Amino acid sequence: MPEEAPARDRARLHDARTATAVGRWLGAGVVVCFVTGLISHGLQTPPDWLMPHLPTRPVQGYRVSQGLHVATGIALVPLLLVKLWAVRPKLFAWPPVRSVRHAAERASVAVLVSAALLEVFLGLVNTAQWYPWPFPFRPVHWALAWVLVGATLLHVAVKAPDIAAHWRRQPADPLGPDRRSLLLGTGAAVGVVTLTTAGQSFPPLRRLTLLAPRRPDASAQGVPVNRTAAEAGLAGLVAAEWRLEVVGPRPFVLTLAGLNELPQHTARLPIACVEGWSASADWTGVRVRDLLERAGAPAGASVRVVSLQSRGGYRVSELPPPHAWDALTLLALRINGRELSPDHGFPARIIAPNRPGVLQTKWVGRIEVLS
Template identity: 45%
Template sequence: MKAPPGPFQPGFFRSPIRGPWLTGVLGLILLVLTAIVALTGFLSHIAYMPDLPGNAIVPADKDFPFTFDWPTSPTYLYAINQSLHTNVGLMVIPFLLAKLWSVIPKLFQWPPVNGPTQAIERLSIALLVSSSVFQLATGVMNAQYWYPFKFNFVVAHYYGAIVFVAAIAIHVIVKMPIVFRARRDREWMKPIQADMDEPTISRRGLIAFAGAGAGVLLLGNVGQSIGGPLRKTALFAPRRDSGFPVNKTAAAAGITPEMTGASYQLVLRVGDRVTAFTREDLLALPQHTATLPIACVEGWTTTQEWTGVKLSELARRAGAPDASQVLVESLQEGGVLRRASLSADQIAAGDAMLALKVNGADLSPDHGYPARVIVPALPGVHNTKWVGEMTFTA
């Protein structure tokens, strides 16, 4: 069967640096980087504690049964995890583009399939390319708080990761015999085609160029993860101008002064037992102060000094001193962020608290006034703002 015109024709692609050596080196770099991104992504899913009521955007009991109680120490655990996930994810982009450029002649080979083995390989490549592009594109959009798509990002990103990991596993298995044969026959030093144009860049130069691009993306974003003065260097981060970022304002959450004013009460429940505290009642309880970070799934981290009532103290006063879990509900109406569950270890953590003040001053409305949860090492999404009710399980 005659090949169609254009890129399917032999000799259409003229660069002599394309070949097994370049593709292999780029593939090895991508394998290491994407392994870090995939691992930290699944750990982030576990940190969401989807096996507890109120936390499951993607239910753990059906789709990801390998969960455990996310630890509360070290306090920067989730911050480190998400810093790696977002920043290494950005570094993948230039290397992925370089890898796609290096193998683009193979994507237009004719005939497309020569047998069952190659059909599986081509399918795995199609899934690998589409899922990696989807994951990186939507991940960058999420980090920029830009949602032109009409689906739930967390759910789509999670299932996209499963497709990506499965595709890359198939791809590695299928390609491994070819890699071993190429190394044995030293084919890895040969270009794909002979009689090509003179190169304008060497193979090592192309790898260095992709590495430089990865370095620029890293330097333009990592400041929001490290925080402090470096936050302003994060030119690609939408939260670089604030040392204390806010993802959702009180106005955006529908929180009004009437909801948080003199009539405000924190309701504690244990079975049929109900206990209510005004904000003044909470301020009269023993206060605890700790310097703790908040780390968001988008990669930013901020560290502040928090003051409030320990969750363990609230559990005791509610009548559940050995509570196995607590469901924290916000005054916010609707939405996936209005409630979150915490495990027994997280309730009992020494610095876990219902914060009433930050840096010595009352919380601002945008930071959760009149009260918000702060638990060391947990994702920011579980540090619920505008807390109205806490239901403890004895």
């Protein structure tokens, strides 16, 4: 009898009430990830109608939303594992299909579980810049997000009666203490992984950053880099040979010395990556709008920024009107009072408020005014 009791207690935790309790947290996390993912996708690849309306304030906006996206995604790992453990007996029940309706329900659960596991796995390994697959990460991650949300909504609709029946703990629930221990343990696991990883995005937690792939304050010039000058084929760039070409109604070309003679401005702005890390720095350089005005650009024009690197998915980026004409958007020449290092985009790079780091183009060679 004593040997059977622990097994029976564990089996009694594989029930609808436990699944519902964990599912509440899991569902909230999925919603947060989906909403922040929409923000990230909209800022990275906005549709044409949204381009003139992209916000530049708050300047920390993308840093907060993407940091929350990655921190929540990591927190979903223990939640998802506990949820699957709670429903494991039903996942492998025999016979697997008992009716047409049951078959449809099982199929929806299979899609939900597969999409959740794959989405969390892809996001997690992306934070470490590890891509052991042949397909591009971002479009697949984006498409899977919609599959996951659709499957979640379908699952909630199918299970609505069970969820409603077990949403709150009943006073006569004999499993309360056991379930409470499981949920407390799950909450502790979520807290630990959050505290030891979120510091890559939120400076107050930086001293606790033990498991995060990046520690921004330990990087060269205080800001991490994802692509080095050597990887971009620009390690041997000679400053005396570099030229900035500004193409517009009144095109002109500047040397680095000429660019340094223009009025210089300093702005403290964060650079935030889709992988979750972020760091703030004091950037000094020439305001992009000053260059546009000199080139005779019409007010409200968009701008295309072209990097000197010969390959790479983000060698060309577009500054929508709100960013191109914002007083804080700089063609930066220095970071924290020091000349940009080659890895940070020497001799010049773009830095703009509330903008994904992947679009803060480095090694700028040409700025084009668009109609």
